[in-house]
Amino acid sequence: MDLGISGKRALVCASSKGLGRGCAFALAEAGVDLILNARGAEALEQTAQEIRDAHGVSVTTVAADITTDEGRAKVLEATGAVDILVNNAGGPPPGFWSDWERDDFIKALDANMLAPIALMKALLPGMIDKGWGRVVNITSASVRSPIAQLGLSNSARAGLTGYVAGTSRQVAKHGVTINNLLPGLHQTDRAVSLAQATADREGITLDEAAAARDAANPTGRIGTASEFGATCAFMCSVHAGFMVGQNVLLDGGAFNSTV
Ligand code: NAP
Numbered sequence: 001m002d003l004g005i006s007g008k009r010a011l012v013c014a015s016s017k018g019l020g021r022g023c024a025f026a027l028a029e030a031g032v033d034l035i036l037n038a039r040g041a042e043a044l045e046q047t048a049q050e051i052r053d054a055h056g057v058s059v060t061t062v063a064a065d066i067t068t069d070e071g072r073a074k075v076l077e078a079t080g081a082v083d084i085l086v087n088n089a090g091g092p093p094p095g096f097w098s099d100w101e102r103d104d105f106i107k108a109l110d111a112n113m114l115a116p117i118a119l120m121k122a123l124l125p126g127m128i129d130k131g132w133g134r135v136v137n138i139t140s141a142s143v144r145s146p147i148a149q150l151g152l153s154n155s156a157r158a159g160l161t162g163y164v165a166g167t168s169r170q171v172a173k174h175g176v177t178i179n180n181l182l183p184g185l186h187q188t189d190r191a192v193s194l195a196q197a198t199a200d201r202e203g204i205t206l207d208e209a210a211a212a213r214d215a216a217n218p219t220g221r222i223g224t225a226s227e228f229g230a231t232c233a234f235m236c237s238v239h240a241g242f243m244v245g246q247n248v249l250l251d252g253g254a255f256n257s258t259v
Contacts, residue, residue, distance in 0.1 A: 001237075001239070003030040003233055003234065003236070003237035003238065003239070004237055004238030004239065005027075005030050005031065005032055005083070005084070005233075005236060005237055005238060006030060006031025006032070007031060007032075007033070008031075008032050008033070008083040008084060009032065009033045009034075009035070009081070009082045009083055009084070010027050010032045010033070010034055010035070010082055010083065010084035010085070010086065010236070011034075011035045011037070011075070011079050011082045011084070011085050011086070011119075011123070012024045012027065012034060012035070012036055012037070012086040012088070013037050013066045013075070013085075013086060013087055013088045013089060013115075013116075013119070014037060014038055014066060014088040014089045014090065015036045015037060015038060015044075015047065015086070015088065016036065016038035016040060016043040016044040016046075016047045017038070017043060017047070017188065017189055018186075018188035018189060018190060018225055019088065019138055019183055019186060019188060019225055019228050019229075020038075020086065020088040020138065021047050021225060021229075022224070022225030022226050022227075022228045022229030022232070023086050023088075023136070023138070023228070023229045023232040023233070024036055024047065024051060024086075024229070025051060025054070025055075025225075025226065025229055026226070026229030026230050026232060026233035027084065027086075027229075027232070027233050027236060028051045028054070028055040028057045028059070029054075029055055029233070030233050030236075030237070031055075031057060032057060032084065032236075033057050033058040033059070034048075034051065034057060034058070034059045034060070035059075035060045035061075035062060035075070035078060035079045035082070036048055036051075036059060036060070036061050036062070037061070037062045037063075037064060037066055037075050038063065039063060039064065039065050039071075040063065041061070041063035044061045044063055045061055048060075048061045060078060062074055062075045062078045062079075066089050066115055066119075067089055067107075067110045067111040067115045068110075069118075072115065072118055072119065072122075076119075076122050076123075079123075081123075081126035081127075081130075082123055082126070082127075083127065083130070083132060083133055083134065084133070084134045084135075084136075084236045085119060085120065085123050085133075085134070085135045085136075086135075086136050086137075086138065086232060086236075087115070087116035087119055087120070087135065087136070087137040087138065088137075088138040089111045089112060089115055089116075090111065090190075091111075091112070091140070091150070091153050091190060092104075092107065092108040092111065092112065092150070092152035092153045092156065093152070094149040094150055094194070094197055095149060095151070095152070096149070097148075097151050100151065100152060104152055105152065105155065105156075107152075108152035108153065108155065108156040109155075109156050109159065111156070112139075112153060112156035112157055112160060113156045113157070113159040113160045113163070116137050116160055117160065117163055120135060120167065120178070123135075124171055124176060127171075127174070127175075127176045128171060128174040128176055130175075131174060131175045132175045132176065133171075133174075133175065133176035133177070134176070134177055134235065134236040134237075134240070135176070135177070135178040135179070136179055136180070136181050136232050136235050136236060137160060137164060137178070137179075137180045137181070138180075138181055138183065138232075139157045139160060139161065139180045139181070139182050139183075139247070140153055140157050140182055140183060141182050141183060141184040141185075141249060141251045141254065141255060142154045142157060143157050143158060143161050143180070143182055143247060144182060144247070144249055144255050145255050160180070161180060161247060164178050164179075164180055164245060165245050168244050168245035169244065169245055172244045172245075175241065177235075177240060177241060177243055177244050178244070178245065179235055179240075179243055179244070179245065179246045179247070179248060180246070180247045180248065181228070181231060181232055181235060181248050181250065182247055182248060182249045182250065182251070183223065183228060183250055183251070184217075184222070184223065184249070184250060184251025184252060184254045184255070185213065185217065185222040185223065185251070185252075185254070186222055186223040186224065186225060186227075186228055187222050187223065187224055187225065188225060191222060192206075195209045195210045195213055196209070198212075198213070216254070217251075217252045217253070217254050218252055218253035218254065219252035219253065221252070222252070223250060223251070223252060227250070228250060231248065231250055235248065
């Protein structure tokens, strides 16, 4: 399917690895020029070069922490106007409800709620002026079904979800859509570190923890970054103009419900 977005420009945050990288590759395959961001310059430049080699699109990199005002200012300076924004950042650490203090919540809110909101505030006006735009926020399956040890994530992402629910309906008449893409477990560094935490907690090996995790999913496996990226690219396509304020769950059927 031609996604109809060849020649458009996208900012993909936190995209040197994992799900952000999957989204960047899929958008590049659709002919989209990219601005990629992550904190570590080396992996970021390596991903950028792999994308240039594979798809021949223009890729600009900005090494910066997207969760800080200074980092975002650096990214936005290099970005200018874009047609597509994919919001992403690292997830907060796991823990226990009684351990989290105010500062832990502030960090989680900065990373997973206020950073994407600030980027939308900066970039939506340009999309509205052009009469076309797409925003996809990478959130988490924990928005639908809480993961108790990820309480910081559950809390911050619920805030972003509420913001998107209202704002998406305010900008839709300008041809701009905002939706959230909710990953269940996907094969990334983050998934490995979560499996390692399970292994340490339960006194089993990493392989055993990963096998139990895979068996618990209806598909018998976890998702891939390229499957995730392809879904994101569709949500950024010309065909998704009537998809507004949705929370698209990509979890292999792990969330057990009839509707
Ligand atoms: P990942 O494999 O650890 O990759 C994270 C990427 O984000 C890296 O490129 C990293 O590069 C970049 N990054 C992290 N913090 C950043 C920051 N402050 N500023 C700029 N870039 C930053 O993670 P992932 O699995 O793709 O997860 C992406 C998001 O989806 C996370 O919020 C995670 O909680 C959520 N999620 C993931 C899964 C899953 O199964 N993978 C499931 C549910 C939710 P640098 O470290 O160099 O900055």
